[in-house]
Amino acid sequence: MSDIEPQAVEDLLDAAFGTDRFGRTAYRIREGMDAVPALSFALVDAGKLIGTIQCWPVALRDADGTATPLVMVGPVAVRPDLQRGGHGRALMAHMLDAAETSADSALMMIGDPEYYGRFFGFTADATGDWDLPGPFEKRRLLARAVNGHALPTGVGMIGPR
Numbered sequence: 001m002s003d004i005e006p007q008a009v010e011d012l013l014d015a016a017f018g019t020d021r022f023g024r025t026a027y028r029i030r031e032g033m034d035a036v037p038a039l040s041f042a043l044v045d046a047g048k049l050i051g052t053i054q055c056w057p058v059a060l061r062d063a064d065g066t067a068t069p070l071v072m073v074g075p076v077a078v079r080p081d082l083q084r085g086g087h088g089r090a091l092m093a094h095m096l097d098a099a100e101t102s103a104d105s106a107l108m109m110i111g112d113p114e115y116y117g118r119f120f121g122f123t124a125d126a127t128g129d130w131d132l133p134g135p136f137e138k139r140r141l142l143a144r145a146v147n148g149h150a151l152p153t154g155v156g157m158i159g160p161r
Helices: 006-017 025-029 087-102 113-120
Strands: 041-045 048-061 067-078 107-110 141-144 156-160
Touching (some): 006 048, 006 067, 041 087, 048 087, 087 113, 113 141
Parallel strands (some): 067 107
Antiparallel strands (some): 048 067, 048 156
């Protein structure tokens, strides 16, 4: 995404999720982190940004402070007038292909389990004892092993790496 203007990404995220998005738990999890370039992509048509996916370095920290690295997937955003056209699914598939060789840890996300489970293999099976620094629905805290990295087990808080 290096050739995409950062403001264009911010404008797209505002259009897709609203300008109040910064208060969401997902933003607190990755606070202060830069997106992972090898797993963050833009979808451009005729020179215009129409979709984006970003991934972030985060960690699961247990009670004694031991951190297990994870990659947080999202946001996945598509221009509102082009949503439901398969662009988000294409971005996810492209990111997962890249993650199979480039991810330095397992993936986690906050998302719809029916959608992300059915199409992309994310589940809440390993995340029951994980916590987040803000409100969330337990069933929407999802994870997926990738690139030989198993899902961490145990109790812990997800936050910036």
